[in-house]
Amino acid sequence: MFNLPGMTAGWFLNLNRKRHPAGKAALVRRAQGGRPHRLIDAEMAVGRGIIDAGTIPVAALAERFDVSAQTFYT
Incomplete structure (x- = not known):
């Protein structure tokens, strides 16, 4: 029961670590969305x-x- 919030927090932390380099690379490329x-x-x-x-x-x-x-x- 108490393990679930910890697992979720760990999953989001891992997800952010994967996305952060991609966002940095997009800034270097001056990529714009929309x-x-x-x-x-x-x-x-x-x-x-x-x-x-x-x-x-x-x-x-x-x-x-x-x-x-x-x-x-x-």
């Missing part, structure tokens, strides 16, 4: 310029670029 951006920087700059000019509403602009309107607010 999904790629939907718009490239040039498209985002064009979109923000149109929004700042106020010629097209954000919803219409987002539809034109086939993205969510939240894309231009982040």
Whole structure:
């Protein structure tokens, strides 16, 4: 009964020891996780310029670029 928490702690400690070198190697490679951006920087700059000019509403602009309107607010 009391052995179970110790076994679990040992298992997680071992798991962290295995993952730590992999994480260090990823930092050296400058690896970044996550999904790629939907718009490239040039498209985002064009979109923000149109929004700042106020010629097209954000919803219409987002539809034109086939993205969510939240894309231009982040």
